[in-house]
Every structure is written in structure tokens, then in C-alpha cells.
Amino acid sequence: MRPTFLAVLFAAAAGGYPNGSRVPNGNAGEPGTGVPCSSCHNVTLNPAGGRVTLSVAADATFMPGAMQRWTVSITDPNSSFRRGFQLTATAGAFAATAGTVVTGAAGSKQYVNHTASSSSYAVDWIAPTDAGTVTVYVAAAAAGGTRQTNVYTASVTLTRASARPVIRPSGVIHAAHFRPEISPGAWVTVFGSGFAPAGTSRTWSAADVADGKLPVALDGTKVRINGRPAAIAYMSETQLNVQAPDDDSLGVVAVEVETPAGVSDPAYVELRKAAPGFFRYSPENHRYVAAVHADGTLAGPAGLFGGEAVLRPAQPGETLLLFGTGFGPTQPAVAAGTSFSGAMPLAAGHGLSIRIGGVPADVPFAGLAGPGLYQFNLVVPDLPDGEHSVEAEVFGASVPSTQFLSVKR
Structure with a gap:
């Protein structure tokens, strides 16, 4: 008989934790795989006093191609029991974080497993670009070195966020005097929706600046003014702060926002030599x-x-x-x-x-x-x-x- 999830997950008391890459796939509680570990262990499934929870985006949505960080939390009434987990999703890809390992080739079904006992793990997931919904399955186990084991399961379904970003009417303005006129190098504010996943925001960081060049994309969001990329300093679901690119053109120009979900319809603003x-x-x-x-x-x-x-x-x-x-x-x-x-x-x-x-x-x-x-x-x-x-x-x-x-x- 091949080693089961728990046989690998929880080594004997004299041993330690093996590398998580040895945990057999198919033990995350997904449909068609049965109760995790039940073939070789005395499993108590979802007993009172314990649970596994998977914290994902607040609105349970995803932006195609964007990365999300999830948290797996394991609770068991036996504080001395070792804990671990396995997780999979119906689409997307995973990136290893501290205390985890990813198995399965890119482009195929992947699993995330623990590499050491903990009550909390971070999981990085890269959303697919061609799926409308994604279901995530997770199974956690708590054991004290015997065949008697508590197993907890949970699942979460994520839905694709709204389609293309939208710039609201008169939504491109000068960042200082708030009028619809800008100039090369000036800071510009863009208002609308769908610029970033709901409830998220961030500014650029030192890591985003490369060779003295400011970032023209943050987490897959980009802005073009008159077809030229603009540096992005701040992004949220409804607002972007960008620096207008150099441009010798004058007059009305188009502004577009691009995210992994698509490109907005253009909005228009007056481009001047100076717009103080x-x-x-x-x-x-x-x-x-x-x-x-x-x-x-x-x-x-x-x-x-x-x-x-x-x-x-x-x-x-x-x-x-x-x-x-x-x-x-x-x-x-x-x-x-x-x-x-x-x-x-x-x-x-x-x-x-x-x-x-x-x-x-x-x-x-x-x-x-x-x-x-x-x-x-x-x-x-x-x-x-x-x-x-x-x-x-x-x-x-x-x-x-x-x-x-x-x-x-």
C-alpha cells in the first residue's frame, strides 16, 4: 500500500516531518477522492472543537492573472498535536511560500503541502485568465503520533471580478487643481472602477523601481496616455495616481487603463505644454x-x-x-x-x-x-x-x- 497523506504528513514520534513534496496528491478533500486519509487511518472528520479555514479575498473574487495571498488556519483542541495541510484549486497556479511546497507541473493540477508543523500557512495563488469560477479545496490534519487523527476539510469558491476597468465620466484630472488638463511629467488622477481587486490598494515601493525607471505597471494594472505608458504611483479599485509621460503632442488625448481583465474604453483630457x-x-x-x-x-x-x-x-x-x-x-x-x-x-x-x-x-x-x-x-x-x-x-x-x-x- 502506498503511503497515505497522514502517513507522510505525520511521521512517528521518533521521526520528524518529511519534505512536503512527498505528500501524495489527491488528499485535499476535492470531489471524487473520498475522505482524506481514511483508507489507512482512524479518521475523525471535522470533529467539534477544531476546523480549517481558508481566508481569501474579502469579496471572494479574483482578477485574471493577478496573484492573491491566502491564509490557511488550523484549529484543534489538542494543542500538542502536529498539524499540516494539503490544498488544491480547480484552476490557476501556486507559488511556494515559507513552510510550503508546490507539487504538480505548471499548466496541470497543482497541490500545496506543508513542510513543517504550524497552525497558520500563507499560500500564494496566481489566478487563471480563462476561468469564470474557481473552487479551492483544503484538508488539514492534526495528530499526536498515533493512527487516530482529526481531519478537517473546507472549500471556497471564487468568482472572476468584473470584466474590463471603467474610467468614469470626467474621471481624468490634474492631481493638484482637479481640472481636466495635464502636461508632460505632471501628476494625474484617474477615477473609475475595476482598477484593482476590491478592497486592495498599494503604492509603488523601492522594489518596483528598476534602473531609475518608475513602474509603468502595478500588479498588472497599466495606464496609457496618448498611447504612451505612464508611471503609476498608487492604485486602488477606484483610483490611480500616475505621471503623464513625455509627449510633444498638444490638444485632446486619449487615456486608457489596462488590467489583466481587459482594457477600458478611452477617456479624454487636454494635454498642454504646462498645466501648473x-x-x-x-x-x-x-x-x-x-x-x-x-x-x-x-x-x-x-x-x-x-x-x-x-x-x-x-x-x-x-x-x-x-x-x-x-x-x-x-x-x-x-x-x-x-x-x-x-x-x-x-x-x-x-x-x-x-x-x-x-x-x-x-x-x-x-x-x-x-x-x-x-x-x-x-x-x-x-x-x-x-x-x-x-x-x-x-x-x-x-x-x-x-x-x-x-x-x-
């Missing part, structure tokens, strides 16, 4: 420009964020840091979608003018401080107490005068 905008605080409908004092304290009305952050108004004569995007080329030039070090001043002929309360401000430095992020070292003019509009022009383009700076002597 200052970043703003969120409270009070983005009324106040985001600014920082020389000591790192945020500049703005006290209490704007309640007790979450300390702010104080600007003072005439002090130097503030303002931030924006879409202010045009620099010298030396920095290609969109690349990382760099140092500060890159605006290119000659920029014609930058910033006014606070209608009064021109001295700007000792204006240029890129990070990918698509412009910094302005600005001396606050001699102004009375109150809220003053912040306006700017650069390369012939204007910043909408819809943000304010709080000043107090």
Missing part, C-alpha cells in the same frame, strides 16, 4: 495651499486638521515651501517616469510669477524636487492678517486662483 497647479490641503474643500515653514511645521490656519496636525499661519518676510506639479521643463531636463537626485531648476524662459494676495513674491528657487513634484521657496510679501489668494504663471500658463494662504503677523 499647487497641491492643497484636503479640508474645507481644498481651500488652502499646502505649505511648509522652514522648521518643517505646516503652514495654514490653526486647527485646520483638528488635533491631527499642528499648523500655524505664515508671517510676512519668512520663507515658505510650496509644492505643485505640471510647471513645465527644467534645466537640466528630467524625463518623466525616472528618478533622480538633487534639485532641477525651471528651464530658461519660464517666466514664473507667483503672487500672494496680488503682491508678487520673491522666489529664490523653483524647480523639481522629485519625480513630477515641484518645490518653490517663496518669501511671503508684506501682507495684512487674513487669507490671501495664491496665483501663478509659468511658460504662459496660469495656476487657477482657487487656493489661499493664511497670514498672521
Whole structure:
């Protein structure tokens, strides 16, 4: 008789755990295989006080081609019993994680087995691209070195997430002033649905940056502006933050979102040489420009964020840091979608003018401080107490005068 699942899974007390690759396949509790281990063991199936659970995506859906991390948790009333599991799915592929091994060739049915006793295991699964539903079967066993064994089974059915991503009407906007106009290198926000699995979000990480190039795909999600790939900094089910690629074109251009489920219908936005905008605080409908004092304290009305952050108004004569995007080329030039070090001043002929309360401000430095992020070292003019509009022009383009700076002597 060939070794059964438990015979391999739980070695005799004098032995240890064998490599999980030796666990016979077909013992995950899937249909047609019978009760796991019952041919050679005294199995108590799903006894009270114990269970195996499989935690998958919150809405039990999958994006075709995307990876999911599941958790297998095993509970048994006998704390001294060794534990292990076997898991399979009707479609997709697995990748080994710590404490597990995958058996079965890619493209055929695969199994995941334990390699050491634990009450919790992580399982990485790569969703198929051609299935509408996938059922996952898992069997766990707890034993103390005898033939008497507790076996627990469970199954979960996953369904394919909604088909293609959708960009909502007027869903492509400038990330700072929220109007439907962008420029090369500017940060852009895309709103819609189906951009990522429900309940998930993430930003790029250092691991996503290769040879100084920012990622143009996160977990299979991509954005194209006028047919060119855009770097992606943030993704969620309903929002993407991307950097517009370099492009000499001007006028209305198409924006598309691609995921493993398909490509969205195009949305359209105005592409300009420069589309400047200052970043703003969120409270009070983005009324106040985001600014920082020389000591790192945020500049703005006290209490704007309640007790979450300390702010104080600007003072005439002090130097503030303002931030924006879409202010045009620099010298030396920095290609969109690349990382760099140092500060890159605006290119000659920029014609930058910033006014606070209608009064021109001295700007000792204006240029890129990070990918698509412009910094302005600005001396606050001699102004009375109150809220003053912040306006700017650069390369012939204007910043909408819809943000304010709080000043107090």
C-alpha cells in the first residue's frame, strides 16, 4: 500500500516531518477522492472543537492573472498535536511560500503541502485568465503520533471580478487643481472602477523601481496616455495616481487603463505644454495651499486638521515651501517616469510669477524636487492678517486662483 497523506504528513514520534513534496496528491478533500486519509487511518472528520479555514479575498473574487495571498488556519483542541495541510484549486497556479511546497507541473493540477508543523500557512495563488469560477479545496490534519487523527476539510469558491476597468465620466484630472488638463511629467488622477481587486490598494515601493525607471505597471494594472505608458504611483479599485509621460503632442488625448481583465474604453483630457497647479490641503474643500515653514511645521490656519496636525499661519518676510506639479521643463531636463537626485531648476524662459494676495513674491528657487513634484521657496510679501489668494504663471500658463494662504503677523 502506498503511503497515505497522514502517513507522510505525520511521521512517528521518533521521526520528524518529511519534505512536503512527498505528500501524495489527491488528499485535499476535492470531489471524487473520498475522505482524506481514511483508507489507512482512524479518521475523525471535522470533529467539534477544531476546523480549517481558508481566508481569501474579502469579496471572494479574483482578477485574471493577478496573484492573491491566502491564509490557511488550523484549529484543534489538542494543542500538542502536529498539524499540516494539503490544498488544491480547480484552476490557476501556486507559488511556494515559507513552510510550503508546490507539487504538480505548471499548466496541470497543482497541490500545496506543508513542510513543517504550524497552525497558520500563507499560500500564494496566481489566478487563471480563462476561468469564470474557481473552487479551492483544503484538508488539514492534526495528530499526536498515533493512527487516530482529526481531519478537517473546507472549500471556497471564487468568482472572476468584473470584466474590463471603467474610467468614469470626467474621471481624468490634474492631481493638484482637479481640472481636466495635464502636461508632460505632471501628476494625474484617474477615477473609475475595476482598477484593482476590491478592497486592495498599494503604492509603488523601492522594489518596483528598476534602473531609475518608475513602474509603468502595478500588479498588472497599466495606464496609457496618448498611447504612451505612464508611471503609476498608487492604485486602488477606484483610483490611480500616475505621471503623464513625455509627449510633444498638444490638444485632446486619449487615456486608457489596462488590467489583466481587459482594457477600458478611452477617456479624454487636454494635454498642454504646462498645466501648473499647487497641491492643497484636503479640508474645507481644498481651500488652502499646502505649505511648509522652514522648521518643517505646516503652514495654514490653526486647527485646520483638528488635533491631527499642528499648523500655524505664515508671517510676512519668512520663507515658505510650496509644492505643485505640471510647471513645465527644467534645466537640466528630467524625463518623466525616472528618478533622480538633487534639485532641477525651471528651464530658461519660464517666466514664473507667483503672487500672494496680488503682491508678487520673491522666489529664490523653483524647480523639481522629485519625480513630477515641484518645490518653490517663496518669501511671503508684506501682507495684512487674513487669507490671501495664491496665483501663478509659468511658460504662459496660469495656476487657477482657487487656493489661499493664511497670514498672521
